[in-house]
Amino acid sequence: MARPKPGLTALIANRLAELAIAADHETAVKLHRLRLTVAQMRVLLALSDEGVAQSALARALHCDVSNLTSLLRRLERRRLITRSAADGDRRYKPVSLTLAGRRMQQRLLPIQAQVAGQLYGHLTRRQQRQLYDLVASRSWLHSERC
Numbered sequence: 695m696a697r698p699k700p701g702l703t704a705l706i707a708n709r710l711a712e713l714a715i716a717a718d719h720e721t722a723v724k725l726h727r728l729r730l731t732v733a734q735m736r737v738l739l740a741l742s743d744e745g746v747a748q749s750a751l752a753r754a755l756h757c758d759v760s761n762l763t764s765l766l767r768r769l770e771r772r773r774l775i776t777r778s779a780a781d782g783d784r785r786y787k788p789v790s791l792t793l794a795g796r797r798m799q800q801r802l803l804p805i806q807a808q809v810a811g812q813l814y815g816h817l818t819r820r821q822q823r824q825l826y827d828l829v830a831s832r833s834w835l836h837s838e839r840c
Contacts, residue, residue, distance in 0.1 A: 720809045745788025
């Protein structure tokens, strides 16, 4: 009996999953010397100089707050971020980059660009824009990434 052939949407899903795995693997190899994980890199790249609530950061990263808390604890131990209680509300602890965190963030940007170039550099600028528009329209996706 012949195996059924997957439909086009299944083929697309499989290929996107393969690309995500390849991107994470290539990124992890490059991050090894910095002693960071891909999830920690995503956190650092999502932060700016202004403090952000952990809940907002978790939403931006499509991540459960409890998973994010352990990532933040590790980054805090390395002095890459700070979490300080806000005036008047000890429960609210905005997450901010330290100077070392900003420096690390600057080291991560070329790694991210290099991996993206390896995976998508063969596409024309127009194809890259089309791909971006297609995947950016995935507002319905809420999978956990960290």
